[in-house]
Amino acid sequence: MLPLNQNLQNLFDIAQKPAKIGIGLMSGTSLDGLDIALCKFTGNGLQTRFALLQFITIPYPNSFKKEVQQVFARKTVDLGKLTLLNAYIGNYHGELVLQALAKWDIEPETVDFIASHGQTIYHAPQRLHKQPGYPNATLQIGDGDHLAVKTGILTISDFRQKHIAAGGEGAPLALYGDVLLGGKPGENRILLNIGGIANLTYLPADGDTSKVLCTDIGPGNTLIDAACREFFNKTYDEDSNIANSGTVSKALLAALLDHPFFAEQAPKTTGPELFNLTLVEHVQATSGTEDISKADLVSTLSAFTATAIIDFIKTNINAPELKVFVSGGGARNPFVMERLKQQFDDIKDTGSLGIDPDAKEAILFALLGNEALSGEPVAIGSNPAVLMGKFSFPV
Numbered sequence: 373m374l375p376l377n378q379n380l381q382n383l384f385d386i387a388q389k390p391a392k393i394g395i396g397l398m399s400g401t402s403l404d405g406l407d408i409a410l411c412k413f414t415g416n417g418l419q420t421r422f423a424l425l426q427f428i429t430i431p432y433p434n435s436f437k438k439e440v441q442q443v444f445a446r447k448t449v450d451l452g453k454l455t456l457l458n459a460y461i462g463n464y465h466g467e468l469v470l471q472a473l474a475k476w477d478i479e480p481e482t483v484d485f486i487a488s489h490g491q492t493i494y495h496a497p498q499r500l501h502k503q504p505g506y507p508n509a510t511l512q513i514g515d516g517d518h519l520a521v522k523t524g525i526l527t528i529s530d531f532r533q534k535h536i537a538a539g540g541e542g543a544p545l546a547l548y549g550d551v552l553l554g555g556k557p558g559e560n561r562i563l564l565n566i567g568g569i570a571n572l573t574y575l576p577a578d579g580d581t582s583k584v585l586c587t588d589i590g591p592g593n594t595l596i597d598a599a600c601r602e603f604f605n606k607t608y609d610e611d612s613n614i615a616n617s618g619t620v621s622k623a624l625l626a627a628l629l630d631h632p633f634f635a636e637q638a639p640k641t642t643g644p645e646l647f648n649l650t651l652v653e654h655v656q657a658t659s660g661t662e663d664i665s666k667a668d669l670v671s672t673l674s675a676f677t678a679t680a681i682i683d684f685i686k687t688n689i690n691a692p693e694l695k696v697f698v699s700g701g702g703a704r705n706p707f708v709m710e711r712l713k714q715q716f717d718d719i720k721d722t723g724s725l726g727i728d729p730d731a732k733e734a735i736l737f738a739l740l741g742n743e744a745l746s747g748e749p750v751a752i753g754s755n756p757a758v759l760m761g762k763f764s765f766p767v
């Protein structure tokens with residue numbers, strides 16, 4: 373038998389390690405920064421055990437956000453810019469990983485793999501694009517080869533394409549992490565992530581995976597952030613100061629909740645391609661609420677996020693003694709959280725499960741990387757049973 377080349381030999385060796393050190397990277401739709409989670413894994417599948425060794429969010433400078441916003445969730449873009457950004461982001465994320473490792477005093481050689489989500493640029497499930505003959509589609513940029521070469525670490529990336537190839541919408545991938553790490557026999561649990569978009573996983577007390585539901589719900593922070601950027605020159609509504617200074621417009625809230633997306637059957641996915649300020653302007657025009665103040669608008673958009681979540685859970689999840697565990701930046705939005713607390717008796721953040729609420733999505737990608745290396749496809753209801761991610765070698 374011929375010897376394996378160096379890349380394949382290293383891959384083989386890493387895959388066989390009983391304990392692996394992996395870095396999960398998430399750059400979400402909020403474009404606030406790169407989440408970097410250094411994790412240790414033993415086992416795989418339902419036997420996975422993990423420890424979060426280090427976590428940091430490295431904020432993006434405004435100049436970078438502006439660059440990405442030129443192509444983000446836009447139907448028409450400068451293809452030259454998109455091409456440059458694909459390479460730039462891969463390399464930049466590699467630099468940020470090296471910075472984080474230096475800060476933690478950890479040698480890159482001690483890390484077995486990086487699992488990188490990349491930056492979603494456009495998410496186009498059929499329900500959005502409605503073009504006959506075209507499949508569900510999604511695009512994440514920040515090429516894994518650049519990360520691997522920059523850091524010298526085996527990199528696994530572009531996780532969503534396999535999910536689509538196997539019949540999914542490419543999201544939410546939280547399903548796989550939540551089922552492996554978040555369930556507890558005897559407890560009806562909801563793991564709710566309020567990022568740019570809000571999504572949840574319902575894990576039933578009896579462990580019956582055919583009843584597990586994982587879906588996007590609607591906007592999380594994306595509309596609140598967009599209104600703050602547009603009208604207040606702020607990146608987000610810190611501590612809900614703006615929302616609390618305004619009044620919710622009942623007419624606008626009802627009109628927003630009337631959007632057909634909410635009547636569509638779950639599981640379903642969405643993004644800022646649908647939930648954006650153009651949609652809000654349109655709904656304001658049709659509901660005669662164009663003249664409300666900008667603070668009232670932020671209040672109403674915050675109420676929209678909370679009410680869409682509450683309505684979804686009340687309509688779709690009929691289970692007693694629900695325990696709701698929240699993660700994502702929205703867990704720090706008091707206006708949204710207050711409304712959720714009024715409806716659910718048992719609601720806490722995922723920290724009470726030992727999962728840092730800010731790190732949860734970065735941990736998810738590290739976990740998906742661990743599965744890609746040494747797991748087996750896990751069947752959860754009718755969800756695609758696949759191992760996801762593409763391998764990039766440092767040399």
Ligand SMILES: Nc1ncnc2c1ncn2[C@@H]1O[C@H](COP(=O)(O)OP(=O)(O)OP(=O)(O)O)[C@@H](O)[C@H]1O
Pocket residue numbers: 398399400401402403404565566567568569592593596597607608609610611612699700701702704705706733
């Ligand atoms: N103190 C706070 N008050 C209000 N909102 C906050 C606060 N801290 C964070 N947020 C919200 O959280 C957002 C960041 O959330 P997060 O990092 O979960 O987004 P993301 O990872 O980009 O999302 P996604 O899950 O959609 O990919 C901010 O843009 C802001 O809207």
Ligand SMILES: CC(=O)N[C@H]1[C@@H]2OC[C@@H](O2)[C@@H](O)[C@@H]1O[C@H](C)C(=O)O
Pocket residue numbers: 400401492495510542543544545546547567568569570571588641642643733736
């Ligand atoms: C296409 C895409 O990037 N979707 C994100 C986004 O952010 C939240 C929600 O929309 C979720 O569906 C998904 O990310 C998480 C990590 C997921 O796949 O579970």
